[in-house]
């Protein structure tokens with residue numbers, strides 16, 4: 542039996558010409574003054590997912606510089622606890638980048654991006670920013686900065702959530718108004734919780750069942766109410782990633798003003814409810830939903846079972862060099878980073 546993919550020969554792959562990027566103009570430099578220096582610091586620092594120790598060093602140094610007390614667990618997750626609370630807020634310290642170093646940022650109108658293109662790391666740097674602003678505003682909560690989400694939620698899967706926590710809120714969704722109620726087709730929060738959130742939150746968020754997954758998915762079986770919220774980034778996992786900073790600042794304020802502790806706790810986490818939205822042509826709001834392709838399903842399997850997939854590849858004679866050559870050709874053809 543052979544695989545249907547064609548393994549490219551490394552020798553045929555042409556190296557990409559190095560792209561020269563013009564320096565920032567005086568106006569572009571001045572425009573960056575409109576952005577909170579804390580956000581600039583987070584998004585200027587590359588935090589590659591394959592370097593969790595450096596990512597931990599980054600977040601702990603940042604918390605220290607803000608005089609915020611924190612603790613670190615053996616899985617490199619960093620937690621901050623403010624007051625008495627049933628709410629856990631989450632973001633992750635890694636990005637899909639594979640390099641260390643700095644991003645040169647540029648602001649066009651209210652859209653922040655990497656000058657000349659690149660992974661901005663607003664997924665999930667913007668979530669880190671929101672949580673830091675909430676901590677600095679003394680909003681009660683358990684704040685967890687998870688390690689290595691981009692490799693299949695390694696940090697959150699290993700984390701033991703305190704029994705006192707009744708809701709888990711992740712800040713890790715593209716767009717401007719999604720209240721993600723389902724991840725991987727599984728229901729993570731009750732309708733009562735979602736409706737109460739929508740009725741109380743200052744911004745017009747809407748229920749959306751089309752979530753893939755982020756760290757709050759790791760707690761569907763232990764924490765009653767688990768959601769994910771849009772933070773205003775787009776083009777995540779690509780060199781075209783952007784962040785709407787106007788939305789981000791409105792979201793920060795709404796999260797600071799939100800009476801989180803008044804939200805109801807209804808869902809029984811032991812009860813698993815699936816929403817097979819990928820098989821329905823329309824959802825209850827009448828718009829067409831995206832269907833999960835075979836590639837999406839395979840990707841999920843690979844994320845959930847990386848060791849099995851590695852074994853299969855080795856058994857079929859696919860070497861690391863083959864995979865690297867395949868990736869290089871893919872990046873060359875698609876203009877990836």
Ligand SMILES: [Zn+2]
Pocket residue numbers: 633664665690713755
């Ligand atoms: Zn993310």
